[in-house]
Amino acid sequence: MTRHEIINHPPKRRASPFRQADVTRAIKAAKAAGMTVTRCEISADGSIVLTDAPAAPSPEDAFATWKAKREGRVEGRS
Numbered sequence: 001m002t003r004h005e006i007i008n009h010p011p012k013r014r015a016s017p018f019r020q021a022d023v024t025r026a027i028k029a030a031k032a033a034g035m036t037v038t039r040c041e042i043s044a045d046g047s048i049v050l051t052d053a054p055a056a057p058s059p060e061d062a063f064a065t066w067k068a069k070r071e072g073r074v075e076g077r078s
Contacts, residue, residue: 017046026050
């Protein structure tokens, strides 16, 4: 046996399928498009999936909903 055969070398590491720059670039692009990123998933093959927050109702919609409920109660009392 030679000296090289006796020494145990650790296995070589695989190259990562994604880099930090890839994730940063994806998040910056999503934010530039108006998306609010709430979650980032990276699969084993390196694909990046970003999840958007559900859109909150606009103040006008919330007011209209409240007003409709309120008017319904008042009409029922008359």
